[in-house]
Amino acid sequence: MSPDNRTTGEVILVGGGPGDPDLLTIGGLRALQQADVVLYDHLAPLACLDQTRPGAVLVDVGKIPRGCQTAQADINTLLIEHARTGASVVRFKGGDPFVLGRGSEEWLACAAAGIPVRVIPGVSSAIAGPELAGIPLTHRGITQNFSVVSGHVGPDHPASTVNWDALAQSSGTIVILMGVAHLPEITEGLMARGLNPDLPAAIVVRAATPNQRVVRGTVASLAGLAAEHDVQPPALIVIGAVVGLELGGSE
Structure with missing residues (x-):
């Protein structure tokens, strides 16, 4: 259960920009700092993970070309399962969630499961x-x-x-x-x-x-x-x- 005892958490899709921590938006950084769980990929500005609060759960769901990959269905399931514990869950992505990414699929999966979801756009x-x-x-x-x-x-x-x-x-x-x-x-x-x-x-x-x-x-x-x-x-x-x-x- 998250610190404020919520019975249902939320999912926030955060666009991390192209890789430079300085290009992360203020809103995106705030969401990252307040998150209970962060699901990140290799294209996000990983240096920003140092900004997460003590005790936050960090989960690598990267999709390395021709390498180790996490299936999109598995990412959707993780987002939903963590949010159902009452956690604030950030999906930390490279670029922008809605520009040639799977952000819309994650949004739809969470919405279909009854999980509150919102997006903080990133620099494309x-x-x-x-x-x-x-x-x-x-x-x-x-x-x-x-x-x-x-x-x-x-x-x-x-x-x-x-x-x-x-x-x-x-x-x-x-x-x-x-x-x-x-x-x-x-x-x-x-x-x-x-x-x-x-x-x-x-x-x-x-x-x-x-x-x-x-x-x-x-x-x-x-x-x-x-x-x-x-x-x-x-x-x-x-x-x-x-x-x-x-x-x-x-x-």
């Missing part, structure tokens, strides 16, 4: 990562829009629901999360759909961490450069004319 890696690398997603006179898509499957995969044809024909910036493993398929698929092979492109690796680095090239060369530089997740891909501005972010 899709926007912050490029900014920290000196890449604006829009720039007046160059690019007036951007799209954020999931690259967990390639353009020609049966499970893909992204309109890659439209992306290739748009004049906007393309930001791809979870696309490292399928980068050759993605770049080849975009070029086959009409995207200029010479368009500037970049990979921002481990954005907002001390190990951040940027690999720059073109749509045609990016997959080869990724292999040459042994790029591993977490990383995001940015494609568009704005990548060529090179404004001198932290690299």
Whole structure:
């Protein structure tokens, strides 16, 4: 039972941002400090776990690409079970819970179980990562829009629901999360759909961490450069004319 003897606790989905503790919101930090239980993954700013109160239960529910993974159904169950003891439960995630994450699934599972649930949005890696690398997603006179898509499957995969044809024909910036493993398929698929092979492109690796680095090239060369530089997740891909501005972010 939690300290205030609640019979039913709550679940708070906290967006941890792209990895730098300084990018955690004040509301997110407050929720973390007051939590009885924290379920965290490897993309959250783990240094912030030092801010949890004495006696708080910390549970690693990370999903390491091609490594140890906690099934989403198991995460949902843990959230519900801990909240039913009266605990204040924080699901501490990287990025933002509702941007290419499973936050909405966790929300729905808790709501269906009768558990109060709320979200504290985080800074999205899709926007912050490029900014920290000196890449604006829009720039007046160059690019007036951007799209954020999931690259967990390639353009020609049966499970893909992204309109890659439209992306290739748009004049906007393309930001791809979870696309490292399928980068050759993605770049080849975009070029086959009409995207200029010479368009500037970049990979921002481990954005907002001390190990951040940027690999720059073109749509045609990016997959080869990724292999040459042994790029591993977490990383995001940015494609568009704005990548060529090179404004001198932290690299």
